[in-house]
Amino acid sequence: MNNKINVLYIDDEPTNTELFEIIFSSFFNVVTGMDGFNGLEILEKNPEINVVISDMRMPGMNGLEFIKRAKNKYPDKRYYILSGFIITEEIRKSIEEKIILKYFMKPFDITEIKETIFENA
Amino acid sequence: MKLNANPQGIRELNILIKISQNIISTLQYEKVLQIISDGMAELFEIESAAIYTLEENNELILSATTPPLDPNMPESLRRALLENHPHVRNAIESKKPQHIPDTGKEKLSPSEQNIVDLRHLQSLLYFPFIQEEKSIGVLILGTCNKTRNFNKEEISFGQTIANQLSVAIQNTLLHADLKRHKENLEKLVHEKTLELDKTIDELKKTNKELISKNDIIFNQNAELKTALINLRNTQAQLFQAEKMASLGTLTAGVAHEINNPLNFIAGAYEGLNNYLNSKCIDDKNEFSVFLGSIEKGIKRISNTVMGLNYFSSENNSMDEKCQIHFVIENCLAIINSKINEKIEILKEFSPDELIVKGNISKLHQIFLNLLGNAIEAITEKGKIKITTERKNNWIITEIIDTGKGIPKNIIGNITDPFFTTKEAGQGTGLGLSITYNLVLEHNGKLEFESEITKGTTARVLLPTFEKHE
Numbered sequence: 144m145n146n147k148i149n150v151l152y153i154d155d156e157p158t159n160t161e162l163f164e165i166i167f168s169s170f171f172n173v174v175t176g177m178d179g180f181n182g183l184e185i186l187e188k189n190p191e192i193n194v195v196i197s198d199m200r201m202p203g204m205n206g207l208e209f210i211k212r213a214k215n216k217y218p219d220k221r222y223y224i225l226s227g228f229i230i231t232e233e234i235r236k237s238i239e240e241k242i243i244l245k246y247f248m249k250p251f252d253i254t255e256i257k258e259t260i261f262e263n264a
Numbered sequence: 265m266k267l268n269a270n271p272q273g274i275r276e277l278n279i280l281i282k283i284s285q286n287i288i289s290t291l292q293y294e295k296v297l298q299i300i301s302d303g304m305a306e307l308f309e310i311e312s313a314a315i316y317t318l319e320e321n322n323e324l325i326l327s328a329t330t331p332p333l334d335p336n337m338p339e340s341l342r343r344a345l346l347e348n349h350p351h352v353r354n355a356i357e358s359k360k361p362q363h364i365p366d367t368g369k370e371k372l373s374p375s376e377q378n379i380v381d382l383r384h385l386q387s388l389l390y391f392p393f394i395q396e397e398k399s400i401g402v403l404i405l406g407t408c409n410k411t412r413n414f415n416k417e418e419i420s421f422g423q424t425i426a427n428q429l430s431v432a433i434q435n436t437l438l439h440a441d442l443k444r445h446k447e448n449l450e451k452l453v454h455e456k457t458l459e460l461d462k463t464i465d466e467l468k469k470t471n472k473e474l475i476s477k478n479d480i481i482f483n484q485n486a487e488l489k490t491a492l493i494n495l496r497n498t499q500a501q502l503f504q505a506e507k508m509a510s511l512g513t514l515t516a517g518v519a520h521e522i523n524n525p526l527n528f529i530a531g532a533y534e535g536l537n538n539y540l541n542s543k544c545i546d547d548k549n550e551f552s553v554f555l556g557s558i559e560k561g562i563k564r565i566s567n568t569v570m571g572l573n574y575f576s577s578e579n580n581s582m583d584e585k586c587q588i589h590f591v592i593e594n595c596l597a598i599i600n601s602k603i604n605e606k607i608e609i610l611k612e613f614s615p616d617e618l619i620v621k622g623n624i625s626k627l628h629q630i631f632l633n634l635l636g637n638a639i640e641a642i643t644e645k646g647k648i649k650i651t652t653e654r655k656n657n658w659i660i661t662e663i664i665d666t667g668k669g670i671p672k673n674i675i676g677n678i679t680d681p682f683f684t685t686k687e688a689g690q691g692t693g694l695g696l697s698i699t700y701n702l703v704l705e706h707n708g709k710l711e712f713e714s715e716i717t718k719g720t721t722a723r724v725l726l727p728t729f730e731k732h733e
């Protein structure tokens with residue numbers, strides 16, 4: 144293991160997770176999952192993960208529900224949402240309540256994500 | 265008095281003329297009787313005369329005497345019953361003169377005796393006043409303290425004159441009647457006038473009440489009208505809200521569906537870019553054109569989708585910082601497909617950043633509606649100029665089109681809900697009514713100026729975010 148930040152990215156679209164991994168691996172250690180349940184499993188097995196980025200709309204459990212559950216167990220990790228939807232009241236509230244630190248919109252702005260994660264590290 | 269004697273005849277004539285002149289000069293009944301009493305006494309050279317008039321119920325009234333009665337004499341003392349004065353009654357009933365040569369030798373009733381004693385009457389003459397076969401009264405002439413012999417001629421002369429005078433009496437009576445009628449009539453008119461006045465007053469009052477009732481009805485009517493207008497506005501807003509809500513759901517869904525694949529492209533672009541940069545390639549220029557195009561395409565799609573997203577904002581807060589230039593650009597981007605090459609868009613924006621306090625989604629709706637109308641107003645070639653400026657605490661945006669213009673007679677109606685001049689199915693007529701309400705929600709103003717065939721200016725005044733002191 145190196146000393147890069149460990150990022151978990153959850154998205155139900157494999158293309159998104161694949162691309163994310165390729166692009167961000169040069170800066171972070173990237174792990175990806177396909178939904179919230181998968182994400183919780185990964186977090187259980189990989190305690191070294193410090194950053195969680197999740198898509199919003201996914202089958203079974205949406206991004207925010209997943210993050211709330213995760214945050215409950217691992218309150219010290221940093222959580223973000225990356226979604227194709229415009230910001231909603233629910234997400235705005237979760238930012239105010241510090242459940243997530245920021246909301247990114249698709250198509251992702253690589254520099255924005257990179258810088259935010261480095262800044263908050 | 266000696267009849268036929270000439271000088272005597274002239275004297276009598278003079279007296280008669282005097283009597284008739286006096287009578288003519290007055291029309292008062294009592295006075296006429298007094299004139300007759302005095303005149304006849306003078307004519308017959310007798311000290312005492314009296315006139316009784318006959319009332320109903322066979323009552324007599326002493327109406328005049330010579331020498332005259334005390335005017336204060338109570339009327340009750342002037343009344344007498346016909347039956348107590350048999351000589352008067354004889355004159356009245358027989359309609360012929362009566363003669364008492366000497367009261368000392370005549371049988372008199374007690375009442376008659378009283379009078380005779382009172383005035384020391386000796387010889388008495390009674391002349392009935394006859395009118396239309398009826399006696400209306402009696403003239404009594406009497407000597408005092410001495411008897412006098414009246415011959416037949418004198419008596420019949422007296423009666424002739426009495427007959428003439430009764431015409432005069434009748435005339436005054438008629439006149440008095442007439443006068444009374446007239447007075448009655450006047451009284452009646454007066455009463456009726458009063459009654460009428462009262463009726464008019466009442467009518468006026470009723471009228472007033474009616475007017476106030478009318479006012480109430482009028483007010484209620486006005487209230488109903490405003491209620492109706494409010495109802496229509498609410499209905500329009502609901503309609504629009506529903507429209508916007510479904511539009512919002514749709515755009516949000518569409519945006520999501522576009523953003524995901526766009527994310528693939530953006531990611532792939534990034535990967536490709538990194539990959540190509542790491543390789544040594546001779547032809548970098550060409551590749552950079554390809555990559556640049558992909559990047560530009562992603563940006564533009566992403567911007568349009570972002571613009572759509574402002575419709576679906578669930579946020580209702582009215583104190584967002586809204587950059588007016590950003591909103592307008594966004595609206596132009598959304599509406600771009602409707603703008604064909606015949607329409608030229610000119611922007612004269614203020615160099616300053618203008619920030620409105622309000623709701624960004626609602627501001628989008630305002631400008632989309634106004635721009636939509638401007639575009640629809642231009643049928644051939646035309647221009648739409650958009651200007652912005654800050655004046656005191658206002659941010660003023662004008663959308664000036666060179667379209668068909670709005671006729672003067674309907675310009676007051678264009679913000680009414682459901683008012684449209686567009687063909688069925690082309691316009692709901694809600695655009696401006698919504699816009700107007702949204703501008704009001706921002707505490708702003710919406711104004712229109714238009715000239716037919718020249719074009720229309722829609723002016724929106726919105727409060728600045730920070731007050732300018």
Ligand SMILES: Nc1ncnc2c1ncn2[C@@H]1O[C@H](COP(=O)(O)OP(=O)(O)OP(=O)(O)O)[C@@H](O)[C@H]1O
Pocket residue numbers: 633637638641665667668669670678679683684685686690691692693694695696697720
């Ligand atoms: N810029 C303009 N030039 C000429 N006429 C206009 C302009 N703006 C509005 N109008 C007139 O005002 C009417 C009402 O406009 P409004 O936007 O409320 O409804 P609409 O455009 O007819 O329908 P909708 O907006 O629902 O599609 C229009 O039908 C048109 O006659």
Ligand SMILES: [Mg+2]
Pocket residue numbers: 633636637691695696
């Ligand atoms: Mg319209």
